[in-house]
Amino acid sequence: MSTTRHTAAPSPEFDLIRRYFVRPMRAAALGPGDDCALVSPSPGHELAITSDMLVAGTHFLPDTDPHRLGWKTLAVNLSDVAAMGATPRWVTLALSLPGVDHDWLAAFAAGFFDCADTFGVDLIGGDTTRGPLNLCVTAFGEVARGRAVRRGGAQAGDRIWVSGQPGRAALGLADLLGRLTLAPAARADCIAALEQPQPRVALGAALNGIASAMIDVSDGLLADLGHIAAASGLLAEVEDAALPRAALDATCADPAAVSDALLAGGDDYELLFCAPPAADAALAALSARLGLTLNRIGQLRAGSGVELIDDAGRPLPVVRRGYDHFS
Incomplete structure (x- = not known):
C-alpha cells in the first residue's frame, strides 16, 4: 500500500x-x-x-x-x-x-x-x-539609563526652541487639497516635507544632556508645546516676532494660511525643546555642526497653558492650535 x-x-x-x-x-x-x-x-x-x-x-x-x-x-x-x-x-x-x-x-x-x-x-x-x-x-x-528627555523637565526661565522650518508640511497639504496654490518649486518642497519628513534623530541624541524637555511637532506647534507646558506645570510664552516666518511668507502670499501652518499645521516632525539660557552657546555650536537651524521662539514662566504674545508681552488671539483626532 x-x-x-x-x-x-x-x-x-x-x-x-x-x-x-x-x-x-x-x-x-x-x-x-x-x-x-x-x-x-x-x-x-x-x-x-x-x-x-x-x-x-x-x-x-x-x-x-x-x-x-x-x-x-x-x-x-x-x-x-x-x-x-x-x-x-x-x-x-x-x-x-x-x-x-x-x-x-x-x-x-x-x-x-x-x-x-x-x-x-x-x-x-x-x-x-x-x-x-x-x-x-x-x-x-x-x-x-535615567537620561531620557521627558516633556515634564522644563523649568521656569528656560527658553523654547524649535528646529528647522515648521509649517511647510501644512502648506503642502493645503495645496494638495486645493485650499491654496503654491508656485511649482515651493509646492514640490512643501509636499516633500509632508510626504517624506526628516526625523531629527541626530539632533535628538545631541540634545540629551542639553534639553530640559522635548517633543516632536506632529499635531501643531502650539498644541504640542501645550503638552510640555502641562507636564512641566508652567506657562509657555511664544513670541510672535521670533517665529521662523520669513521663508513661509516667501512661499505663500496668504498671511493667515502661513500663521495657521506655522502654529497649528503639524506633520513637520521638527523637534520642539526647552533649555536654560546657559545652553545658548552649546545650541549655537550644535546648530552649526548639524547644519540645521535652531530657532528660539519663547520662554517658560510660572503659570499654565500656552500664549502667543506680541512685542509688548500682550497675548494675541489664536484661531487654531493644532490637530485633534477626535474633535
Missing part, C-alpha cells in the same frame, strides 16, 4: 512578508519568522518604545506615492524616539491591506527600508491582514 506525502503550500501572508519585509538583521538576535523577535539592549541603557498608526484618509491621502509613504510610516516613529533623546534601533510593522498590489508593496517596502537604512534600524517583526489601508509601526530606541 502506497502513501502520498502532502507538503503544505506556503501561506500567501507569510510569502508576502518574506518577499517584501525580511532582511538580514544588524543588531537583533532574532528577527521576523518566529513568534517573537529577540533583542538585547546595550549595557547601561533602557528602551524608549513608541507606536504610531497611519490611516488612509486621516493621516495621508490615499493616492500618496507609496515609496514616500513607506518612508513616512517609519520616519514619524523615529521622530518620537528622537524626541526622547534616544537612538532608534528596532521597529515592527503591522499592515492592514485592502488587497495585494505587488507594485505598491514593492515601492512601499523600498521607501520603508530607505528610511531604515538611513537611520540604522532593523525591522524585526510585525503582522499583515486584510482590511482598510492602515500602517502601524512600533519603534524601540536606546537611551542611557
Whole structure:
C-alpha cells in the first residue's frame, strides 16, 4: 500500500512578508519568522518604545506615492524616539491591506527600508491582514539609563526652541487639497516635507544632556508645546516676532494660511525643546555642526497653558492650535 506525502503550500501572508519585509538583521538576535523577535539592549541603557498608526484618509491621502509613504510610516516613529533623546534601533510593522498590489508593496517596502537604512534600524517583526489601508509601526530606541528627555523637565526661565522650518508640511497639504496654490518649486518642497519628513534623530541624541524637555511637532506647534507646558506645570510664552516666518511668507502670499501652518499645521516632525539660557552657546555650536537651524521662539514662566504674545508681552488671539483626532 502506497502513501502520498502532502507538503503544505506556503501561506500567501507569510510569502508576502518574506518577499517584501525580511532582511538580514544588524543588531537583533532574532528577527521576523518566529513568534517573537529577540533583542538585547546595550549595557547601561533602557528602551524608549513608541507606536504610531497611519490611516488612509486621516493621516495621508490615499493616492500618496507609496515609496514616500513607506518612508513616512517609519520616519514619524523615529521622530518620537528622537524626541526622547534616544537612538532608534528596532521597529515592527503591522499592515492592514485592502488587497495585494505587488507594485505598491514593492515601492512601499523600498521607501520603508530607505528610511531604515538611513537611520540604522532593523525591522524585526510585525503582522499583515486584510482590511482598510492602515500602517502601524512600533519603534524601540536606546537611551542611557535615567537620561531620557521627558516633556515634564522644563523649568521656569528656560527658553523654547524649535528646529528647522515648521509649517511647510501644512502648506503642502493645503495645496494638495486645493485650499491654496503654491508656485511649482515651493509646492514640490512643501509636499516633500509632508510626504517624506526628516526625523531629527541626530539632533535628538545631541540634545540629551542639553534639553530640559522635548517633543516632536506632529499635531501643531502650539498644541504640542501645550503638552510640555502641562507636564512641566508652567506657562509657555511664544513670541510672535521670533517665529521662523520669513521663508513661509516667501512661499505663500496668504498671511493667515502661513500663521495657521506655522502654529497649528503639524506633520513637520521638527523637534520642539526647552533649555536654560546657559545652553545658548552649546545650541549655537550644535546648530552649526548639524547644519540645521535652531530657532528660539519663547520662554517658560510660572503659570499654565500656552500664549502667543506680541512685542509688548500682550497675548494675541489664536484661531487654531493644532490637530485633534477626535474633535
